Amino acid sequence: MNRILRISSGFVFLLPFLTGCVKKDFKEFYARPDNLAQPIYQQLVARKNFTSLLACIDKAKYKEILSNAGYWTFFAPNDAAFQNYLTAYGINSIAAIDSVTARKIVTYSLVYNAFRKDQLPNYQSSSGVIPNQAFKRKTVYYDFVQTESGSARKIVASNRNGSFVAGDNNNKSIPYFIDSYLNAKGLSATDYNFLYPGITYTGFNVADATVVNSDIVAENGIIHEIDKVVLPLLSIEQYIASNPDYSEFNILLNKRASYVSNADLTHRYKVLTGYTDSVWVKLYSSTLGFSPNNENYINGGTDSQIGGYTFVVPKNQEVKDYTKYLLANFGTFEAAPPEVLTDFINAHMWTSQVWPSRFNNSPNFQGEVPTITTDNIVDSKQLSNGIFYGTNKVQEANVFRTIYSKPYLDPRFMLMTRGLNAELKYSIINAHVKYTMFMMSDVSINAAHYGWSSERNSWSYSVAPFTTVDYSTNARDRFYRILQTSVTQPTIDLTDLSGQGIVEMYNGEYIKYDNNKIYASGNFDAGNYLVKDSSKTLINGTVYYTHEVVPAGKLSTGGLLTFSENQIGYHINALAAADPANFGSFNSYLINSSIWTAATLSIIGTTAGSFYTILIPTNAAIVNAVKQGWLPGDIATGVPNFKPTLALDKDKVVRFLTYHILNKYTVVPDGVKSGAFATLLANSNGDPTYITVINQLNSMELRDAFNNSAMVVLSKSNNLSNRTVIHSINKVLKYQY
Numbered sequence: 001m002n003r004i005l006r007i008s009s010g011f012v013f014l015l016p017f018l019t020g021c022v023k024k025d026f027k028e029f030y031a032r033p034d035n036l037a038q039p040i041y042q043q044l045v046a047r048k049n050f051t052s053l054l055a056c057i058d059k060a061k062y063k064e065i066l067s068n069a070g071y072w073t074f075f076a077p078n079d080a081a082f083q084n085y086l087t088a089y090g091i092n093s094i095a096a097i098d099s100v101t102a103r104k105i106v107t108y109s110l111v112y113n114a115f116r117k118d119q120l121p122n123y124q125s126s127s128g129v130i131p132n133q134a135f136k137r138k139t140v141y142y143d144f145v146q147t148e149s150g151s152a153r154k155i156v157a158s159n160r161n162g163s164f165v166a167g168d169n170n171n172k173s174i175p176y177f178i179d180s181y182l183n184a185k186g187l188s189a190t191d192y193n194f195l196y197p198g199i200t201y202t203g204f205n206v207a208d209a210t211v212v213n214s215d216i217v218a219e220n221g222i223i224h225e226i227d228k229v230v231l232p233l234l235s236i237e238q239y240i241a242s243n244p245d246y247s248e249f250n251i252l253l254n255k256r257a258s259y260v261s262n263a264d265l266t267h268r269y270k271v272l273t274g275y276t277d278s279v280w281v282k283l284y285s286s287t288l289g290f291s292p293n294n295e296n297y298i299n300g301g302t303d304s305q306i307g308g309y310t311f312v313v314p315k316n317q318e319v320k321d322y323t324k325y326l327l328a329n330f331g332t333f334e335a336a337p338p339e340v341l342t343d344f345i346n347a348h349m350w351t352s353q354v355w356p357s358r359f360n361n362s363p364n365f366q367g368e369v370p371t372i373t374t375d376n377i378v379d380s381k382q383l384s385n386g387i388f389y390g391t392n393k394v395q396e397a398n399v400f401r402t403i404y405s406k407p408y409l410d411p412r413f414m415l416m417t418r419g420l421n422a423e424l425k426y427s428i429i430n431a432h433v434k435y436t437m438f439m440m441s442d443v444s445i446n447a448a449h450y451g452w453s454s455e456r457n458s459w460s461y462s463v464a465p466f467t468t469v470d471y472s473t474n475a476r477d478r479f480y481r482i483l484q485t486s487v488t489q490p491t492i493d494l495t496d497l498s499g500q501g502i503v504e505m506y507n508g509e510y511i512k513y514d515n516n517k518i519y520a521s522g523n524f525d526a527g528n529y530l531v532k533d534s535s536k537t538l539i540n541g542t543v544y545y546t547h548e549v550v551p552a553g554k555l556s557t558g559g560l561l562t563f564s565e566n567q568i569g570y571h572i573n574a575l576a577a578a579d580p581a582n583f584g585s586f587n588s589y590l591i592n593s594s595i596w597t598a599a600t601l602s603i604i605g606t607t608a609g610s611f612y613t614i615l616i617p618t619n620a621a622i623v624n625a626v627k628q629g630w631l632p633g634d635i636a637t638g639v640p641n642f643k644p645t646l647a648l649d650k651d652k653v654v655r656f657l658t659y660h661i662l663n664k665y666t667v668v669p670d671g672v673k674s675g676a677f678a679t680l681l682a683n684s685n686g687d688p689t690y691i692t693v694i695n696q697l698n699s700m701e702l703r704d705a706f707n708n709s710a711m712v713v714l715s716k717s718n719n720l721s722n723r724t725v726i727h728s729i730n731k732v733l734k735y736q737y
Helices: 002-030 040-047 051-059 063-068 080-090 097-108 179-185 187-197 235-241 246-253 262-272 315-325 336-344 356-361 411-423 444-446 475-486 521-526 570-576 580-591 619-627 645-657
Strands: 072-078 111-112 123-125 127-131 137-138 155-158 173-178 205-206 207-220 219-224 257-261 279-284 307-313 377-383 387-391 436-440 450-452 458-461 500-502 510-514 517-518 527-537 541-549 610-617 662-663 675-682 690-698 700-703 709-711 719-721 724-729
Touching: 002 580, 040 051, 040 063, 040 207, 051 072, 051 097, 072 080, 072 207, 097 111, 097 219, 111 137, 123 155, 173 179, 173 450, 179 187, 187 356, 187 377, 205 219, 235 246, 235 307, 235 387, 246 307, 246 315, 246 336, 257 262, 262 279, 279 517, 307 315, 307 619, 315 336, 356 645, 387 411, 411 444, 411 450, 411 475, 450 475, 450 521, 458 475, 510 719, 517 521, 517 541, 521 719, 570 610, 570 719, 570 724, 580 619, 580 645, 645 662, 645 675
Parallel strands: 072 219, 155 279, 307 387, 436 541, 610 724
Antiparallel strands: 072 111, 123 127, 137 173, 173 205, 205 207, 207 219, 257 279, 377 387, 450 458, 500 510, 510 517, 517 527, 527 541, 610 662, 662 675, 675 690, 690 700, 700 709, 719 724
16 A cells, blocks of 8 residues: 555656646647738738728727638728828818728728639639639628618618528628739720729729738738728619719619518617617519619629629609600509519619620610610719619610500500510510501400400400300410511511502411501401501501591401401402402312312311412413313313313312412512412322412512413402412413323
8 A cells, every 4th residue: 555655646746747748748739830920900010001990990899800810801901091081081080980980991891711812803603713703702891770861761681682581691792803804804994994983903903992012911811901991882772872863763763672571680680779670671673683782693602703783874864854755655653564664674784794895785684785885874883782884865675665665655555565465575676677566456456356354364355246255265366366467577667558568467467558558358358447547667667556447338347457257268259259250260160179168168178277379360361271271171262161070170170279279378479488389289199299489579470390480460469368368360380280
């Protein structure tokens, strides 16, 4: 026991000595290296030209943060920068700067993570670092609860487009301009000076400040010394609201904003301030290109490093003048369809950072290039979430300057607008393609027994005696067919209806005009026509306003260019009855042939809904064909035999008839369609046979399989049928009779 005690006593005696050695080694191993740079705060102290900034740091209570571990980039304004700041704002001394302002200066100059100059242009994407793509970084600064002019409501800006995400403070970004970025993007000092006139671009600028000493290494980050105090930049929304030159546009913009109370933000506000006011999130409609109070480009994350929004805002008088045009038929935006105001605002929104040198050719949110140029820009600002351009001219949306605008901006044509939105809008708002459009008022549409059911969300149609209403897709398809018959094919702009002509419409059907009278196939059947009242010339074509004329004993089609409900055979019969000398022989062969269905007046081989061209030789041409043995009859006299009994003669008639029907094509002498067109006749192999069309304006030549030529007789042609045009021709075309 004594021996054990002696050993134990010795160990106890040595323990302090051994412990002291371990502590000494531990401290030496983990001691701060002598060559390690001091933290940011101590570096600023040591450099002796940041006394004003240090005072702000102390007042903002950021001394401890910048003196300890961390990973920051600090754009540090020197004492000369502060002296200029004090002079500019009429402040006597640094001591007169309040703690709120001091905190703004410090936190907006402080960026998360440490970046040398050569690293700042690198985009920190989710897939890795992409060099020379970034020109902004998120700062520590953010606006929390704010108020708006004329309101005591406490609000927080949305941090996403059209929504709000909890836990995201909507931190502001600070922009910088470095040669490597500008060179990679094809930009120059001219772009910088457009945004910062009077400021020298040096190759490393932070907003309108110049970096005079870069890459100062600190234990907890990197310092870049700048020659100007940079206050937090306003967001696009804040700048518009703060500048009275844009108050008219700001009023309209706020019509697309809403306020949603937020319990979490209200609680946070109470904890931080002691006030019990409700806090609201200010949200902009998701139908807008972006939310101008959103500091997160696109969806947040690091997207704001490489992108920003662009907002073009006209000055007050320009907004007043243009909205007067937009609201000429409505009076107020509240009375107009909501899309009108949305389209007006969206025309001025770009969902990308549009640099000045790229402005003239950059498409906006609506996919349209500017109707203004940089010469119209009177105010330009790089803001925290994008670029602002103030202008002396409105950006004109295509929906407001094309033929689409006439029904869109007139409450008398709301049903037509609804139809156009579903069918033709994105074609006819192309400012570079010409069209002609005949207007369809709600009164005319209803008079033709069409309508829109809001309850069923469908088009409706009723027929005499109008006791039942069809809400099926049939009603929709009928209405769309009429709508498309009221708009011409692309590139066709009828600036004058005083002569005569036939015109292909958007759906492939044709209409005719004769000295300002306009007909479609349904109007011919009913015996009525439309008459031009007036016209409007737009950037991409002409719009006609019309009224219906219904002669005595004829039927109304409601004032629309409507389609025929009858079969092709009905119209061939009618032509033969009206002009037997030119259409009678063809019709007689037809109605006695095996391809005729008397009960329905239809031609076997044709399909409802398809397009056809019927080429009807004159009686004289048929007499010549009989003499040549191409058709049954008396070869000596040329008198046709319309009821042949021989199978061979019956076959000749069918071949004759079907070879004179162009299958799935409608061709008129307008100089548009030429080439080889399939006929309804198939050869012995079952393949289609062809007729060659040589088409010129007011002249159309036809060539058969034997290169025989026939001409369309203009005075007897261009007869409208159901998706079909019927021509008179001066010779019979031959295919192996």
